[in-house]
Every structure is written in structure tokens, then in C-alpha cells.
Amino acid sequence: MNNQDINTNQEYKYGFTTDIENIRAPKGLNENTIKFISKMKKEPQWMLDWRLKAYNRLKNLTEPNWQKPKYPKIDYQNLYYYSAPKSAAEKPKSLDEVDPKLIETYKKLGIPLNEQKRLSGVAVDAVFDSVSVATTYKEELTKKGIIFCSISEAIQKHPDLVKKYLGSVIPLTDHYFATLNSAVFTDGSFVYIPPKVRCPMELSTYFRINASETGQFERTLIIADKGSYVSYLEGCTAPMRDENQLHAANVELVALDDAEIKYSTVQNWYPGDKDGVGGIYNFVTKRGACRGKNSKISWTQVETGSAITWKYPSCILQGDNSVGEFYSIAITNNHQKADTGTKMIHLGKNTKSKIISKGISAGQADNTYRGLVDIGKKALNSRNYTQCDSLLMGNKCGAHTVPYIKNKNSSSTVEHEATTSKINEEQLYYCNQRGLNQEEAVSLIVNGFCKEVLQQLPMEFAVEAQKLVGISLEGSVG
């Protein structure tokens, strides 16, 4: 691996790689790999057993093929499942022990890890390839009883919580990629907010895929105990490589009585080049359970990266009066493909859900919203409101809206609306007349189109996301 820091591609500024010595598991998916991972992480036996159980289930599962984007067959035996910077194999005790090259990498990504230059008001857990390399603001959080650490650390230090909740939202056997993750997940974040605690700052994980031929399988588990609140941010980038890389994460959220979890993602994995070569396959399973009454889970996502994005952050509204929200922007350009949406499963009484989805398609890209709203028989007086808007730029791209709506309850109301259109020429003309060029005008109008979603993001992310919207569409208007 040569150290190419030079940014040759204007559009994707995170395309550099870092030259760092790695420890890797041998290639291939088998019991030994899983045992290797578990051993590297010094996991207790129960965790290894859990992984092996998932692996055994996996043997009987096949990859799903109903989603719209098709991809070449992945050779699971030709991937590395574990890659860690050598320096981080022994988890550093403090930031001083972290390899300076890593700190440099994160600085380049705009995520300073040094204690002095920490992002104000945001605690960061940085995941580099397969391992968490640093978590900031730890002490301050500990004072409030908040646990924010890597999942590997949580498995060792908080086994009861992990045992109780891991796999409780996404069962071991859910579907191919989720099960694969359960077998081989390497790291990720763990959050526990104790009862009645309002987390005083944004918690954030920053994912970075660096090594080649390596799949990234992280696992995130967030538990908001009774009456607590947390806002969590997730950012991701990867170097430019002309191979496709697999990212199959699992994220589980659990909100107990009166708790609220806000989960925001700005996904900017490498999307591949203009001709569709390379890029990340982002096959992610995200699911939240509103387990307690009056609980709330809100997903916000800005999806601009990846060659293929395939994810449906969902809410299972079990508790009475619980609320699920999904705000999404998915932008696809060149040869990118996105099939994304949500599932809102209404089980409890007076449950409410809201879905706002904005899809923008340019170049030869394909953008699909796929969603399920299911109002169960016992979900009395429940409500859903869905708004899906698509914007097309040019007639080589496609927009697809596929909502599944089931209402089994006469006291519940479901409302769904969707539109597809192109950017209004008159709006462009108006902006041009005020001196803005075509690209500025498009960026402005598209940002306006996405406003409802952008304003859900915490301030720190909103600004970056707005820029990203503009950058992602560069070169898409002629």
C-alpha cells in the first residue's frame, strides 16, 4: 500500500489511504476466522458461541435478491474479515498511545481526536477498519453514568447489558447480511444512557475503511433506559479503490419507557468513479425498538456515498404512544444505486410514525424508496404520515417509489403522498438572474428541496451535509 495522500479526485476528498501496518485474519469466511476475531478481541466464551451460532445459521441462508440494485457476486472466501492497525491491536489506554498516523488521518477527515482540539460538544468514537481506535470525552460522560465505548470493550466490561440487548432487535437469523455481521462483526460503538439522564453532548462514531479487500462489519448497540435522551451521529468515509468493498453493519437501538434516541447518519463512503468502477457496497441493517411506552426513535440519514446503498432503518413501535420517525435524503449520481427506506411496524396503541424521504437522482443513477408501514390489529388510534419526493436530473437516471402500506386497524389512519419531478426551470432561471451559476443554483434548490430533512440534523452535521448535497451533484447539470 503506498501512501497516497494526494487528492486526485475533486469530487471525493476523502479518497486517500493511510499507510499503516495491519494485523489481519487470514482470508476467508470459516470457523477459524471467527475464532481468530473472537480471540483477538479477548472475548468471553458466550460471545464466541453466539458468533458461531450465527455462522451456522448463515450456512442455510442465501443473499436476498429482491432489491432493485443488482451487484456482481461477492466472493466471501476472498475477503479479509479482520484488519486492525498494529498499533491499536492492544487498545490504547489514552490518546498518547494512539499511532500518530491515525490521529493524522482523522484530522484530515476533520475529526480531531486530540484532547486539546476535540470537537466541541461532540464525543467521538473513531473506528478504523475493524477496530475502535479512540473515544473522546469519556470521563465527562462517565460522571453521568453514561457508557460510551467500543462494543469490544462493552463485551468485556458490561457483559450483562450486552447479553440482554445484543440481537434483541435484529435477531441472529434475521437475513443474510445481518447474520453475517453477527458472525464476524469486529467493532463498533456501545452506548448506554442510564434512567432519567439526558446525554449532555452529541455522541458520534466515525467509520473509516482503509485496508483493501477488507469487509467492514461493525456493530452498534444503543440503549436508552427509562426517561433518558441521546443524540447519536455517524459519519463514514473510505479511500478510493477500484475494487468494491463490502460494508455490512448492524445497528440496534432500544428505547425504554419515555426514552428518546435520535440517530443521524451522514454516509459518504466512496461512491466509485464516474464510470461506476469501485466504491462501497453499503448493505446495512438498522433497526430500533421503541420498547417502552412514550418512547421515541428518530432516524435521519443523508446518503450521498457508496456504489450501492441498501438499507432500511426501521422502528418497531411496541410501546403504547411510541413514536418513530424517518428523515432521509438519498442522492445518487453517475452509476450509483440506492435502495433505501424504512419500516414502521405499529404494534402498540396510539403509536405514531412519520416518514419524509427525498430522493435525488442524476447521471445514470438509480434511486429507490422502499418502505413498509404496517398497522397491526392492536395498534389502536395509530397514525402514519409519509411523504416521498423524488427529483430527477436528466433522463438517464431513474426514480422508483415502492411503498407497502398495510392497515389492519379501523381506528388508525395512514396517509402517503409521493411526487416525482425535475428541477423547475423557472426556479433555475430566477437564481441565474440573481447571478448564481447553474451548479450553485442547483445546489441551492436541491438543498431547499431537502430542507425538512436537513433541519433534523444537529448543527455540526447540517452544515457539512448541505455542502455534501451540492458536491454530490456536481457535473450533473449540463
Place this chain on the structure above:
Amino acid sequence: MLEIINLKASINKRDILNGLNLKINPGEVHAIMGPNGSGKSTLANILSGKNGYKITGDLKYKGENLKDIPVEQRAQKGIFLAFQYPIEIPGVNTNNFLKTSLNTIRKAKGEKEIDTLAFLKLVKEKAKELGIDEKILSRQLNVGFSGGEKKKNEILQMKILDPNLVILDETDSGLDIDALKTIADGVNSSRSKDKSFLVITHYQRLLDYIKPDFVHVLSSGKIVKSGSRELALELEKKGYKKIN
């Protein structure tokens, strides 16, 4: 400032302008009057550089041929069009839009970009001068604005962007008398020797407030009569038909 020589224009195979000539010197205010459908907005659109028209003839702005210069560059060079129907752009904050617009124009002129604080101060000042409620500026661009608010917003933009050639396309239509005065004040207070105005209107009423140096009558795509301010009064009495 502006010279239009034998301008002919058509759109979708329909001839709209049929040989229009007009010369505006720096500091002058010209009014164009004409019945509905006579091609007034078409003229304004063509001056601003809107796509879609088939054009022959010459357009010269500050001595430069405007042919092949796209809309945004004309704007950056100081041509401002106050639209007859300002379009709504959902989700886009008016202030934010205006600041982006001002800064691109400043950049094109080789001036320094203005920061948010200075910008807000400028807006406040101009809004106050015009007696416009600043609140509309924190709303989405033109979305849900009343007719009057939209027109006032156009004038405020004109004030802030400080252009050299201002085209007002029926900025007076549908306004009550107070709003009309606001708009006229906005224009009058900007008049200077290096600024020119092309005021398109339907009614001579506006010309009581904005006193033009010249009045032209546009009919079926041509200027059929030009004169001083009195021509407007004559039009008001006799109607367009007689003038023709």
C-alpha cells in the same frame, strides 16, 4: 447603457418581437407601456438572457454584445430583472439566497465577499429604508408571500445587489397605493447618473411616482410610439387602440 437594435424574437414558432429598437443612456429612466400580450415580459426575459427564444438583432450593454452571455453573467455584470411573477423556491431561506447572490456578484466584480454580520446589517438598513418588514427575509424564498410582499422583496433585492440596469416588469401590478409608494421610493432613491431603469407597466399610475424621462408604447412586438411623460397621460385617456 443599453442599446437594442432591430430585435426580433420568437418562441415555439410564434413571433413575439418584430424589430424593436431602443436606446437607454446612463442615468435615464424609460417606461414601456403596452397591452397584455404585447411582448413586454418577453423583452425583459430576453434582456436578462432567458433561454428558449429565437433571436435576431443586436443587444448591447455597456458597449458589449450580450449575445452568448448566459443569464448569471449578465446578472453579475449588473443587469437586474424584477420579475412580474417572482417564483417560489421552497426550503430556500430568503436571506441565505440573497447573501449567496450578493457574494457571487461581488466576486465577479472582483470585490471581497461580505460576511454574514455585515450582510445582515446591510439588509436591515435597506429594509428599513424601504419600510419592509425584515421578517419576510427569514422565510422561504417567496413561499406563501402575498403579491405585495413578493414585489417588495424584488425591490429589496435590487437595493442590495446594486445593479446598473434595472428592469421592472409590472412591479406595480396588483399593489395597493401604499405598496406602490414603497416601490416607487425604492426606485427613486436609487436613481443616479450611472444607473438606468426600464420600467414596464400597464398603468400610468406608477409613472406619477416614478417620473420617466421617456415613455414608449409597445404594440404587437414593436415600439409604435415614443415620447415624454405626457404620452402616458394620453394613453390613459385614449387607450392603446387609438394610439395604434
Place this chain on the structure above:
Amino acid sequence: MIENFKISLKEIDKINLINQEDKNYRIKNLEFFNKKGFPTKKEEDWKFSDLREIFSKNFKKIDINDTYPEENKFRLIKEFDHNYILLINGRLIRSDFKFEDKNKIKITGYKEENFLREKSNNPLICLNNALSNEGYNLVVEKDYKFEKVLVIYNLFNEDLSEKILNNKNKIIVKKNSELHTIEYTINRSKNKFFNNTYENIILYENAKFKNICIQAGRSEGYFHKFLNGSIKSDSKYSSFIFSSGLKFNKQDIKIDLEGKNSDCEIKSALFLNKEDHQEIKTVVNHLVPNCKSFQKIKSVLDSNAKGVYQGKIFVKDIAQKTNAYQLSKALLISENSEFDSKPELEIYADDVKCSHGSTSGNVDENSIHYLMTRGLTKKEATQLLINGFLKEIISDIKSETIKKFVENKLEFQVYGY
């Protein structure tokens, strides 16, 4: 006899075959059906209506029907003048075009050579291809506008216990012509049967075809109809569906807008009761520029009824200036009712206006309350509101007498509950 819903190839010999080629075609289709069987909810198109489950619950066996009695004892509609054709169990029995120029109309019974031998991987179409033996062929020659409406009496007689009927119909309206039909289904079978129809509609340039599909009373029939429409330039297809009262009904409608400025309109008002299960599925393919399509589906669901609407708008990359709109609204008035929908857009052209909306929920409480303060009982208030909800669709019918006729049928259903 059909065991396990697998059909013996021998059944084909019961059909009046034309030639060996015909036989081979039927065998191929039957083999395909037998391989796939009745569709289940695992199949995307049947996600909300698991036909295999419905069949295994309600049928022990199914036999091919071979009874077609001469039938004279049915009452013609008296409310308005009309032409008619009479079908019994799908077979064309007679026709009467007394208001029309007979030279301009061609009507014939089922003849296999009239139908395209299309390949399909829809098991029910294959089943129809394999076993269809009745149906009709209607051609309206060019430059002819029907004077009066044509009623298609679609009669099913008493002794259809556990029978399957496969019909193929074809309607062609040639250049500059107009046809208006009412498909009136009268069901006398007290027992369960399954009617599987494949219908082909072709509208040539500047043609107009309007159809109203309505049901006389309740029935034990299980219906599936696949409609394949091909619409050429400047033509208009409109369809009203009022098929309430069937045990199971799925109308699978595919319309190809093949010519510029063509237009397709599908409207429906359904009142579903008891164990009724009805699905309307529409796929409108915008294949060329400047076409319009509109779908409005309204359903009221009582008792254990289930309503499904799957609607897809497809816009090809060259189909600029498409204007497509789709709306489905459902009222659930009983605890055990269910409404599922999948309004889908698949769009590859950018200069288009495409949108859809779908709502389901209960009758507006405030409106009920308002009516109750005016002295109505809750039931009366609900009836009034659902009647109004459905009537909106009927109000789009132009002919006053036909509108009245349809309204009466619908009111009978609504107030009978």
C-alpha cells in the same frame, strides 16, 4: 378432476382443439402452471392476496366447466335503452345491436386463432392460455360512434359448483370510433366457482372506449381478470369499476400507452363486506411522450373484508411530458377489516409530473358527530358519509340514467349492511 390444484394434461383433450400447434401451446402453458401452482404471497404481485391460501381454504377441488344452457329467462335492464350481448358462463349466446349500424360491428364467439399466443410467466394467464375455451371478440370498425351503450350481460348459471371457467375476450375499437360498454355480471350460482378471464383491448388512433363494470347482488364467485390494454395515439380508455359483492376478485389491469397524447383513466368505488377480498392492480406504462393517466380508487371496508390496491406508474426514458396521477382512499368501518396498498412509481424521464397519494383510516369522527347533532343515529351518519365518499366516483359518469342505475346498485349495498 383437478387434484391438489394440479391439472392433468388430459383435461386439454376436453377442449375443442384446433390443431396440434394449439395443443402444444396449451400443454406448455399447463405445464408451467402446474410447476408454479396458484400464486402465493411470496410473489410480489400477490403479496397482499395469497391465492393459494384462499383456494385451499375454500375449494376442495376444481373441475373444468362444460355446461352452457340456453338461457332466456333473464330480465333486461329497463332503465335505459341499450344494445346487448349475452354471455353465459363466458360463452357468447346472442347479441342485439338494434340501435347501431350492424355493418360497423363484428361480434364473434371464442375462436382460438383470434388470440395472440403470448408467452407469460403469470401462472393465471398460463392457466387461461391452457384451458380457455369460451369468450367473445368484438370489433368496432373505423369512423363509427356507438349510438347507445352496449351492455355485456355476463351471466353465471346455477350449477357451477367448484368449476373453473377460463375465458378470453377481445375488444378492438378502430380509428376514430367510440364504444361505451357496461359489463353487468349476474351471478346465479349458489356455489363456489372460479372465473379466470384474459381480456385484450386495443384502441386505435383517436378511438374512445369507456367501460363500466358492475355487479348485480352478492355472489359466491371467485374472479380473476387480466386486462391487457394497448392504446394508440390520441385515444382514450376509461374504466369504472364497481364490482362489489364478490367473494374474491382481482382485476389485474395493464395499460400500455403506446401512442402520443393517449389517455387512460381508471376509477373505482367498492363497498366490501363479509369476507370479501378484492384487489385492483393497475400498471400503466407510459411508453411515449405527452400521455396522461389517472387512477382513483375508493374503497369502504366492512366486517372482515380486505381491500387491496396495487398501482404502478411506469414512465420510460423517452416519455417526456408525462402527466400521471394516482390516488387511493379507503375507509375502514369495522375492526376486522383491512386495507393494503402499494402505490408505486418507476420513472426514467425527468420532464414529468407524476404523483400518488394513498390514505386509509376511519370515517371522520367530527363529521359523524356533526350529523348526530342533527338527529341521525351513528349508523345512519356513517352510511350517509360512506355513501357520499363512494358517490364522488359515480358523479363522473356522464349519462344521467346510467349514473342513477349505478347509484341504486351502490346504495343497495351500502344501506343493506
